[in-house]
Amino acid sequence: MKTHFIAIGGSAMHNLAIALKDKGYQVTGSDDAIFEPSKSRLEKKGILPMEMGWFPEKITSDIDAVILGMHAHQDNPELARAKELGLKIYSYPEFLYEQSKNKTRVVIAGSHGKTTITSMILHVLNFHQKDVDFMVGAQLEGFDCMVKLTQDNDFMVLEGDEYLSSPIDLRSKFLLYQPNIALMSGIAWDHINVFKTFDDYIEQFRKFVASITAGGVLVYNEEDPEVVKVVENAENYFRKIPYKTPEYEINNGKVYLKTEMGDVPLSVFGAYNLLNLEGARHICLQLGIMDEDFYEAIMSFKGASKRLEKVEREDKGTLYKDFAHAPSKVKAAVKAFVEQFKNEKKYGFLELHTYSSLNPAFLEQYDHAMDGLDEAVVFYSEDALKIKRMEPISPEFIKEKFKNENLRVFTNAEDLHAYWNTLDKTNGVYLMMSSGNFGGLDLTK
Incomplete structure (x- = not known):
């Protein structure tokens, strides 16, 4: 499959480009500026553009998919050429859905905590050598790339962002994933340049819950009143699993989680991280990871990049x-x-x-x-x-x-x-x- 990225240098975009290259796709791309670490990582894979800028001549009729990043503008000359040729143009989340539509999709959403929760889930799965496809917004210890796409894996774990999908697709990213299993960690007004009122912002989460597939599962933070309201007012059918901050204590600067299996020492701290951990535990249960195995793995989780x-x-x-x-x-x-x-x-x-x-x-x-x-x-x-x-x-x-x-x-x-x-x-x-x-x-x- 031949793919071309318009704005390949973005944090998310370059990881998807690398994942497709690793999958055996033919990958090209353009951007007007690419910074580290994207530049070195693309260069290592042989897909760093030869020169910066936009080149409509790169857009040819044999391209199977054009993937458009948020960094590009609506009047981008490569985008105009792709439209002229009638090529299929995907936003980043739209393309991820195409890659995962035959898999069980697990989507982690929320104004805060989604990166950490997704990272915790992937750490636990990796610890127990359970292979899944994924997309996460932070560099994780033990992972070379923030996106993994295969033909064979049954599950895909996706960090669900409420921001816009692309310059020509103004839907929130997480509305394109149609989760079978979802988590909602919290709602606090953000991105006011796009969502002018708090209700506009909350509406994205209402739509997200409505997008859960029939008979799916939603794990949600019962300590967040806005989340609870959205869940209680949902009209579609799915199973609801609430979670809350678990019991813990701090001894000599070390955090211990209180469990039925005894005290579990952790490498992270903070009540909100313990709340995130509890959400991750419930998702892992849905993926076949029992509590004992979850606690064994989570002891070595040191946190997501740039999160405490x-x-x-x-x-x-x-x-x-x-x-x-x-x-x-x-x-x-x-x-x-x-x-x-x-x-x-x-x-x-x-x-x-x-x-x-x-x-x-x-x-x-x-x-x-x-x-x-x-x-x-x-x-x-x-x-x-x-x-x-x-x-x-x-x-x-x-x-x-x-x-x-x-x-x-x-x-x-x-x-x-x-x-x-x-x-x-x-x-x-x-x-x-x-x-x-x-x-x-x-x-x-």
């Missing part, structure tokens, strides 16, 4: 980085950090740089998000606001919305880096929350 991930520092200081930037994720990460390190001085840094996080109307969602930290810092770039054509935001406004008078606010990277350099990283513990890089801050030094 410990950074190895030259000075041996204790520092964790987290992808958290949406309010619910920030609050959960801070709560976990404060609970885990009760006796340490706790520093928390948050970078605001997404469209949602810099929207004045949305900033109210961050109220008390940094409470419990001894030193709390928020960084956002005034230049980023200009690039996004957004109105200036004052540090005082940020403090007001976070409801934290002691908050330190930095609006340019130089000042942030200067403050960072005054801190003794071997004294206290540090939590760095961002989907960016704090203006180029090196967290290892």
Whole structure:
């Protein structure tokens, strides 16, 4: 099968391209910019474009599938040529469905926790050498690629994202998967540039639940009232399995899960990670993994990439980085950090740089998000606001919305880096929350 990727360099897109190459497909692609690690990984597989840019002449009538990434625009010249030739154009999730429509599809959805839960499930399955196809949004220990596609596997585990599918397909990605088994971890308003109201956002999850195949299964977080409302109001037929935070305790900085089989030591911490773990356990039961085998495997799970991930520092200081930037994720990460390190001085840094996080109307969602930290810092770039054509935001406004008078606010990277350099990283513990890089801050030094 001959496939061509428009915007091959994206995090998700390049992994799918590699998976198809490994499956024996003929793969080509284009992009106007490709960064690491995508660049090296594509080059290793021999599918890195020779030069950057869009080249309509690459689009030929013998291409079986054109896969369109969100990075491309509606007026992309390669897309125009593909339409002109009448080629089949797929979004990323649409193509994944085509690859898995004859398999049992397991879809993990939610505003937060979906990457970690998917990662936990795959870790357990991998530990017990149970082979499945998958797509996950983080690099996992023991896995070479974030996407795996085979002819033979019976199951496909998919991280279900509610964001848009492609520039020409404005459906939420997870609406294309039609799950046989689904999980919903939580609902907290996000992506306000696309979903203008909270009800618009919730509607995507209503549609997701409605897309579960007849007689399917939904595992859901019964501690989230919005999730419960969506599940209770669903009109289609499926089996409902609720889950909640399991019992646990912390002894000498180590988290132990309380089970009928005794205390299970874990390598992750935080109540929300224990909640994620419980959701993963219920999904694994559906896949034939009994509790005893689940607990045996989960003891060695160290976390998904950039989810409370410990950074190895030259000075041996204790520092964790987290992808958290949406309010619910920030609050959960801070709560976990404060609970885990009760006796340490706790520093928390948050970078605001997404469209949602810099929207004045949305900033109210961050109220008390940094409470419990001894030193709390928020960084956002005034230049980023200009690039996004957004109105200036004052540090005082940020403090007001976070409801934290002691908050330190930095609006340019130089000042942030200067403050960072005054801190003794071997004294206290540090939590760095961002989907960016704090203006180029090196967290290892």
